[in-house]
Amino acid sequence: MNAAEQVGSKRNAGYRAADMVEDGMIVGLGTGSTVFFAMERLGERIAGEGLSIAGIPTSYQAALRARQYGIPITSLDEHPEIDIAIDGADQVDPDLNLIKGRGAALLREKCVCDATRRMLIVVDQTKMVDTLSAPVPVEVLPFASASVSRRLTLLDGRPVLREGIKKDGPVITDNGNFILDCDFGAIADPRHLEAEVASIPGALECGLFTAYGEKIVVIVGEEKGCRIVSLR
């Protein structure tokens, strides 16, 4: 798939997800290039049809984009239960386990994923894999980055501190933390690995999402249209 085809696929996925949003819904707004197309379409629907929704952004980036598209913003404080969320992913396996966090928004994204009744994951076909194997982003308390790194190594991971672009030194997340990108190779048991990482003090969250398959609907954008994947 060339770059233009990939953009077209992402747009198809994002637009389909936005068209599944209904009037009056509280909508979790994920982070990343694919969700942007969903937000663009939501903006069109708000302006064109008078769609009435409120979004909960998972990052500064999502909040800025929501403002750009005229999507009213609310918060998880006001709506601890969310109707629907739209988010991207870096990899999706056949059990709908995910790796997320290329944009370093995984901590808030997992909070929103946990709080939502229905989770729409928008991807292009390159993200669909048989076995998760991308490096797993782990958001870490800066105080504990060396000790978390050591513990990840004991789990046979190879953690690398994520460096900023147009900034010297590490990426600082929207929550003021660091990201360790941890390569575990092919992940045989993602649920077990997620639990192992979660048990490390100072590892605040990791980009493995393995507990939400039942509420996830994956919208796989293709050059012409979309394919829907769910466990139900």
Ligand SMILES: O=C[C@H](O)[C@H](O)[C@H](O)COP(=O)(O)O
């Ligand atoms: O932190 C970032 C998110 O998990 C993204 O949703 C994920 O990395 C996919 O991003 P994109 O749609 O740009 O590939």
